[in-house]
Ligand SMILES: Nc1ncnc2c1ncn2[C@@H]1O[C@H](COP(=O)(O)OP(=O)(O)OP(=O)(O)O)[C@@H](O)[C@H]1O
């Protein structure tokens with residue numbers, strides 16, 4: 111069953127047609143990846159799904175509910191959480207306070223202490239630095255914080271926009287392992303990546319986005335063996 | 347002793363400026379706009395106090411009414427005039443704010459006429475401590491404004507909503523991803539700023555009882571100067587800037603030769619500080635978003 115479904119989604123920036131009517135879906139329990147070159151429209155897709163960018167036409171269906179016009183701040187409560195491109199953690203707040211903001215949507219939060227311990231367990235580095243101002247974290251630590259923050263609201267679906275950006279190969283592997291772990295524990299994942307190889311290796315299905323249109327879709331493992339994909343995105 | 351007296355006076359004037367500067371800086375930090383009409387909220391607070399005092403005779407009821415009325419006014423102006431312009435060019439927003447400022451001043455003039463009104467709030471006389479002689483209203487203003495600043499600081503630093511305000515001021519989009527309703531936070535900011543302006547109006551009337559439709563203009567500009575000196579967008583910066591301007595004003599009034607040039611001196615300090623540190627004393631350079 112599709113947890114998230116995007117239908118004929120069109121987004122413009124002024125005269126620039128960033129998304130020219132794309133269709134895709136994410137089933138419950140899956141990891142689906144959206145790959146594509148710079149400027150293909152991946153971030154635009156992620157941000158329009160979550161309501162940060164106005165949609166020109168088309169629909170976003172989540173859990174059988176049309177959320178096309180639902181304001182961004184209400185989607186967290188419905189179980190959607192996004193780690194945006196560039197992390198966008200709150201630089202002036204401490205690590206702990208950033209995590210607190212992640213749980214903002216839960217009013218009477220009885221599980222807050224357990225949730226934060228769960229995040230600290232997953233990212234022990236954050237626990238050591240819980241009172242540190244976020245702007246002084248390293249890039250890798252900031253990515254961990256961004257992911258931890260997104261997990262604080264118990265999402266049903268996690269939207270990740272280039273979690274590997276600017277990280278060392280070792281850390282990329284670590285982050286991807288964690289994404290798989292999170293998925294195994296029951297969170298559906300929509301993953302946008304430049305690092306197509308890594309993304310395809312953990313995904314169930316994949317979509318290829320090229321200048322605002324989806325040009326290819328299919329099983330992630332099969333796609334890894336597709337010659338066109340190999341040439342264009344895997345550098346082989 | 348005279349130095350101490352001047353200092354206490356300066357802190358008291360500075361406390362009032364800080365109240366106003368906080369409104370500028372918080373609105374700037376969170377809604378990213380310069381609310382040029384903020385000074386006039388002080389005046390609206392003043393007239394509210396005048397009207398309620400005439401009915402009831404109790405200054406504190408006047409203050410409470412002024413706080414309430416100014417909060418409603420601030421939030422309404424934001425909803426009607428500024429919210430539709432979110433995302434518009436900063437110049438359009440600034441011109442709208444100037445329009446709101448004139449609207450408030452003209453409305454007050456229509457209702458209350460152009461001759462100043464007199465409001466005597468509390469006449470408590472002086473405190474004498476040894477050779478020290480200070481007016482009670484100076485002390486009350488000083489204590490009240492510092493208590494308010496302390497409460498505001500604690501609120502922003504230690505409450506969920508306060509932290510959400512910082513989050514919205516830093517990155518509205520990311521804050522929305524957390525489930526923070528940024529529009530509600532902006533509304534709250536206008537409400538707090540306007541309440542502080544009402545308090546400033548009360549302090550100003552305690553100091554000098556004359557009330558006119560332009561009474562908010564000059565303190566507004568000076569408090570804006572204070573906010574810029576401290577680093578616009580920074581809450582501690584607005585407090586520091588306000589206190590600094592207050593002390594400069596008190597000292598300058600004491601020195602006969604330069605007393606007439608007090609306003610000019612204050613703006614001169616602004617220029618010097620901006621030349622040395624363009625982002626203000628406690629201001630930080632905004633990181634560009636990726
Ligand atoms: N705010 C904007 N105003 C105008 N054009 C924009 C804006 N944001 C994105 N675009 C354009 O829309 C297109 C898609 O951008 P988008 O950020 O979605 O790409 P992307 O696939 O995420 O790229 P990358 O891999 O580099 O992050 C690009 O051509 C980009 O220049």
Ligand SMILES: [Mg+2]
Pocket residue numbers: 152153154195272
């Ligand atoms: Mg992108």
